[in-house]
Amino acid sequence: MRLKNLFLALLVIAGSLNTVAQEKAEFKPSGKVDGKVFFNYHYDMTDGTQKESSFEIQRAYFGYKYHISKDFTASVIFDVGHNEAGSDYTAYLKKAQLDWKMSPVVKLSLGMIGLEQFSDQEKFWGYRYIMKSFADQYGFGSSADLGVKANIKITDNLYANAFVINGEGYKKIQDEDGKQKFGADLVFKNKALIAKFYADANTATIVEEGGNEKDVTVSALAAFIGYQFCDHFRMGAEYNQLINGKKYSSAAEDHDLEGLSVYSTYTVNKKVEIFGRYDYLTSNKLDGETEKWNLSKNGSAITTGIQYAPAKGVKMAFNYQGFMNKDSSIEDKSLLFVNFEFKF
Template identity: 85%
Template structure:
């Protein structure tokens, strides 16, 4: 009996000490600033080019993330990039997002939110400072938009994301129709494997050549599979399709785009990587036309190079980028790049 009472007393004392420790380790709000810059020098070897070489800053990101409580986090990011309609460098509000961890399996995000259409592909590709992922590069979707999304953990290996957004991207305000884009994706992760399927739809009112209004639904589909075979080699492939749009934000009845992207990386060591990527972009023929509507931009892209990371937060890569046009009347592009990414 004495032993039983002693054990009971120890359990009560342990629980009390644990509660006191938890109370002392109360959550303290905290924040952190961040920045990232994409810089490059390139030499254009394309026949007939006038601007042979140039230094560029393609992007500069500045952000701040603040942990309000255990369940709420706020973040703001500004994107400084080139703008054809104004100055060479214009600051955009890229993200103004509130994350609410509603439960261990559901997180809600609202405001100017980061989107999931190509986030996994971009992360697996791993060289955003050199080239955007396929969907972003060819206008199949935007990386951020105004709206709300829910990330749901179905199992330890299966995740879902559903969203409602304006549909115009983070550089434009809501259009006059006031119609939203809806979409969802499923992501499966298991050890070295990642598989993803994505779909969205956005109905927009357009005016045809006769002046008549018509509702057209722009849809994007994406399927992606990536696999890390070992500590030194990984490979990914994705297929993407855009239906009834010349761009994700520009409805065009019966104008479709589709394409394939395949990429791989060989990791030599912690500082050196060798990478390669192949893209293929295609479009359909319109009724009564002999050529595909996007022929001048259809073709294949090749990117290959070597990355060196001398320190944490610094990356540099010597790489070749080429584009072979389907339209033989257009000169194929051929460029040599030295890209840098530095962040804090």
């Protein structure tokens, strides 16, 4: 009997060790290289324009993702694009991120991380290679920054994201103030509906006309809702506000921006889509001024076109882009584009 019990015990131990060995063998560290390019040709029909047409590569991304273990993933992405300092193409570190799945409901990310301010809006809009989402297009926030964020699954349909970052974006290092930006968002998702609320705040030191230093808090607020009415039609709308800033990284007391973006897509079939978008950007009047402080850039934008996706990883779109200025002394813009996205 003792030998029988010992034999059974050894079988249980062996079975347990075999199960553990199988579980360990199931995961194999692996990595993947990927890339993406945004290419276009445009013809500028604006009256008085000098540069009527041009071929452009606006963005090229090159990245690598490595699954270290079931709980840890590392990723790096380089963004090659225009540098305002003068270089036509400069490579920036867009992402250098470690993701740690701490539990089934909490994921922590740190390093140069991708941010959530307009990520859901950008995915729903669906045509980043043609035009950025509203908050990105008009300087309400950055798509990546140095810091830490936590994604929390509250229920199967409700998610939260909270973060602490430098606040200057991925093209700049931390400023001399050394103050961070704090923010959070709440996202509800089901099969047809997505709704999102976002808020952040970043205190910066500015120098007033008299030479005195003053702390000003720049805040961004956003609300977004998108709905998939059927297999062929979706529509989204978002409202964005920037308080005390000419840009997310440029504090300016009492300088506010706000705007609305509405977009929709009709899917003809798996390869063809018809899309349209309307943006409206405005600003406030400063005390003692008769015109809004951002009048030269305020106005309405219209984008509409048709996309054709002939193969996986390849998209092309013929589209019209126009901008109607609030300042009547500035000529309205009118352009025709042929945009391409190809990725691997």
